Amino acid sequence: MEKERRTANRRKFDYYMPVVDIQTQESVGYLADISAKGFKIEGTKPIKIGTELSLRLDLTSDISSKSYIIIQAKVVWSQTDPIMPNEYLHGFQIVSILPEDQIIFQQIINRYGKA
Numbered sequence: 001m002e003k004e005r006r007t008a009n010r011r012k013f014d015y016y017m018p019v020v021d022i023q024t025q026e027s028v029g030y031l032a033d034i035s036a037k038g039f040k041i042e043g044t045k046p047i048k049i050g051t052e053l054s055l056r057l058d059l060t061s062d063i064s065s066k067s068y069i070i071i072q073a074k075v076v077w078s079q080t081d082p083i084m085p086n087e088y089l090h091g092f093q094i095v096s097i098l099p100e101d102q103i104i105f106q107q108i109i110n111r112y113g114k115a
Contacts, residue, residue: 017112022054022070029090031057034113036106038073038093042081047090051075055092063108069101 019028019041029043047053052074059068073092081087097105 017057017108020056020058022056028053028055029088032089034109036109038076038091041090041092043088043090044086046088047075047078049075049078052095053092057105057108059104059108063111064104066104069104070098071101071105072096 017031019030020026021028027043028045028047029041032040032042034040052072055071055073056068057071059066072095074095075090076093077091079089081089
């Protein structure tokens with residue numbers, strides 16, 4: 001079994017938050033768990049490991065007055081969902097995020113992430 005490389009605590013995410021690829025404007029999926037350094041997305045299409053995407057997270061007014069944040073992230077692992085074989089799980093590592101968006105992202109973790 002591969003050694004766990006994650007250094008930030010990951011939290012389950014129980015709020016439906018869609019994630020959109022900015023380049024294609026297509027849904028990548030929705031957040032399944034989240035940490036300060038990355039997140040897992042459940043989606044319906046495979047994504048090649050190593051792919052870097054600019055992702056948009058649409059926000060609600062209880063999180064921020066901004067309507068969305070942008071996160072540049074890289075796929076570090078991807079697999080078929082063991083329970084739902086027609087869906088995929090993708091692990092993303094955050095490559096870059098604006099400092100003001102990082103603050104909002106941390107608020108999302110604090111509000112919706114479950115230990």
